[in-house]
Amino acid sequence: xxxxxxxxxxxxxxxxxxxxxxxxxDVQRGEVFLIIGRSGCGKSTLxxxxxxxxxxxxxxxxxxxxxxxELINGDDFYGRKxxxxxxxxxxxxSMTLAENVALPLETYTDLSSRxxxxxxxxxxxxxxxxxxxxxxxxxxxxGMKKRAGLARAMALDPEILxxxxxxxxxxxxxxxxxxxxxxxxxxxxxxxxxAVTHELASIFAIGTRAMYLDVETKTATAIGAPKELxxxxxxxxxxxxxSRGTKTPALTSEERRMLLNNPTEFD
Amino acid sequence: xxxxxxxxxxAEDAAEITVSGAWNLRERNRSPTDxxxxxxxxxxxxxxxxxxxxxxxxxxxxxxxxxxxxxxxxAQNSSLDFDGIPAGAxxxxxxxxxxxxxxxxxxxxxSKNPLALLIGYLVAAFANSKNFIEFLGETCxxxxxxxxxxxxIRAQEFLVILQDVGVRALPxxxxxxxxxxLIIAFISILELAQFGASIYVADLVGISMMREMGCIMTxxxxxxxxxxxxAATIGTMVVNDEVDAxxxxxxxxxxxxxxPRIFALALMMPLLCMFSAFIGIFGGLCAAVIRTDLSITQYxxxxxxAVFVNDFLVxxxxxxxxxxxxxxxxxxxxxxxxxxxxxVGLATTAxxxxxxxxxxxxxxxxxxxFASIGV
Numbered sequence: 001x002x003x004x005x006x007x008x009x010x011x012x013x014x015x016x017x018x019x020x021x022x023x024x025x026d027v028q029r030g031e032v033f034l035i036i037g038r039s040g041c042g043k044s045t046l047x048x049x050x051x052x053x054x055x056x057x058x059x060x061x062x063x064x065x066x067x068x069x070e071l072i073n074g075d076d077f078y079g080r081k082x083x084x085x086x087x088x089x090x091x092x093x094s095m096t097l098a099e100n101v102a103l104p105l106e107t108y109t110d111l112s113s114r115x116x117x118x119x120x121x122x123x124x125x126x127x128x129x130x131x132x133x134x135x136x137x138x139x140x141x142x143g144m145k146k147r148a149g150l151a152r153a154m155a156l157d158p159e160i161l162x163x164x165x166x167x168x169x170x171x172x173x174x175x176x177x178x179x180x181x182x183x184x185x186x187x188x189x190x191x192x193x194x195a196v197t198h199e200l201a202s203i204f205a206i207g208t209r210a211m212y213l214d215v216e217t218k219t220a221t222a223i224g225a226p227k228e229l230x231x232x233x234x235x236x237x238x239x240x241x242x243s244r245g246t247k248t249p250a251l252t253s254e255e256r257r258m259l260l261n262n263p264t265e266f267d
Numbered sequence: 268x269x270x271x272x273x274x275x276x277x278a279e280d281a282a283e284i285t286v287s288g289a290w291n292l293r294e295r296n297r298s299p300t301d302x303x304x305x306x307x308x309x310x311x312x313x314x315x316x317x318x319x320x321x322x323x324x325x326x327x328x329x330x331x332x333x334x335x336x337x338x339x340x341x342a343q344n345s346s347l348d349f350d351g352i353p354a355g356a357x358x359x360x361x362x363x364x365x366x367x368x369x370x371x372x373x374x375x376x377x378s379k380n381p382l383a384l385l386i387g388y389l390v391a392a393f394a395n396s397k398n399f400i401e402f403l404g405e406t407c408x409x410x411x412x413x414x415x416x417x418x419x420i421r422a423q424e425f426l427v428i429l430q431d432v433g434v435r436a437l438p439x440x441x442x443x444x445x446x447x448x449l450i451i452a453f454i455s456i457l458e459l460a461q462f463g464a465s466i467y468v469a470d471l472v473g474i475s476m477m478r479e480m481g482c483i484m485t486x487x488x489x490x491x492x493x494x495x496x497x498a499a500t501i502g503t504m505v506v507n508d509e510v511d512a513x514x515x516x517x518x519x520x521x522x523x524x525x526x527p528r529i530f531a532l533a534l535m536m537p538l539l540c541m542f543s544a545f546i547g548i549f550g551g552l553c554a555a556v557i558r559t560d561l562s563i564t565q566y567x568x569x570x571x572x573a574v575f576v577n578d579f580l581v582x583x584x585x586x587x588x589x590x591x592x593x594x595x596x597x598x599x600x601x602x603x604x605x606x607x608x609x610x611v612g613l614a615t616t617a618x619x620x621x622x623x624x625x626x627x628x629x630x631x632x633x634x635x636x637f638a639s640i641g642v
Contacts, residue, residue: 093608108293119328157327
């Protein structure tokens, strides 16, 4: 298989407090890989390690077989090859949506201002924000901010897109629309996607594979296709999480079958 | 091989575009925009065909080019055929063309018409004045309610604010006041020494620090330090919906956030002004002792003879008023802050500029009033 990202025995910690130990996984080119788990299990922390915002002390992260530490020293790898959609969009408030999307293009390419404008128009049109180019982030809704953030993350046609809770805070219709958009873009541009989420509907709708981080054992206890994990995982925490939540008892086999057939019904 | 787009006119109204090579937005593709310009320059175009030959790689630059072609063809009502274009690229072209802005437009675009901008500024200025008067009214009624014991403020929070605006401001107030006193004394000595009247430097420094400079300098320092902090704190609370949460929980934001700050500054500012005046006088004393043959006792006696209780009371009154002014402006700018990080910065800047301007204007008004009543 063609691994885009490989993580080997990664330990995650905040100072002396260990969040997760010995995390190892591979993300294949062109798949949607989900990092799932209960609140506080270290999903967003793992994302920070993958993005180079936290330095991996113990363990290694490889992008296309190259050690991430070398890529960090080679400065603009993270700007050019990686796009990130943050939970709230993280748009720069002093810039219009068009300026937000244009900035990476102006920084990393030699394109003319006309070509940049055409690309900005395209990216905003792809996320359904045509005609909103001159709006400031404060003037648009939360869902639009996320889509504008996605347009900015895609500005340079990154090879890998990271999403931090893409559907969090969105109504079910907007969340579904964003999930569809993620799949359209993945199929269209062949981007590898890594997303942190605990939205069940999104997990089943977009996930090629999911990795469950267990807050109790402080390690990744399951990796696989979400539907397969739900149907056949022996880890009761994984099944409970994918069924409904950790406080609710695991579903009966009949309920599981219903969920597999129609995941949004259980959202 | 870099991405290219070659245009051929098979007939007057029929064109064929051949795209080939590696399309990469980080590298310039060979004149793809020329094709769009040439087709759109034709009066009418019956058909356009886009063919991929030896297309090695593609990304958004190809999609952007294709979207441009689609739009030109739509404008000219010409038929468009794709041949060999990757399905993924066509999918994105379709997505870009069909996606519509579905969300509700929240606010109007900003106008660039100068007249509209001028009217906008005037309306905004009027709205600001209205906001200020409304806020002043709310604050006055909250103060009245406090003295009637209908409103209570949280003692612990009040003490923390008191400490922050008072004790923690002492070092900077002391430093600035000492230097101001020193500067006034140095300049005065140069002139007064020519008339053999160096002793009067104590009068000049004492009266100016007690009545004017102590209050003004403390007011400016507190505007930049405390007024800005009030605006930034409350502005951030607005951004985080904390102020909305207060109101929906049934707390008045004026009672909860504004009153403790106004009381704290109204209490601390006169004390800081007096502290500033005494430190300034001390600065003047240092300069006088170093630059003239005046003794410490002579300087102190001269100051005591020159400065009256009236001067002291004027300083107290101004300090209290300036304190309330800084707190009200800082809190108002914070409460009226927008919803973004940039808005917090703007609110903070506005709080400092408005406070300093208001202090200078108020000081001028005080000078006229005190002169007319002979204080």
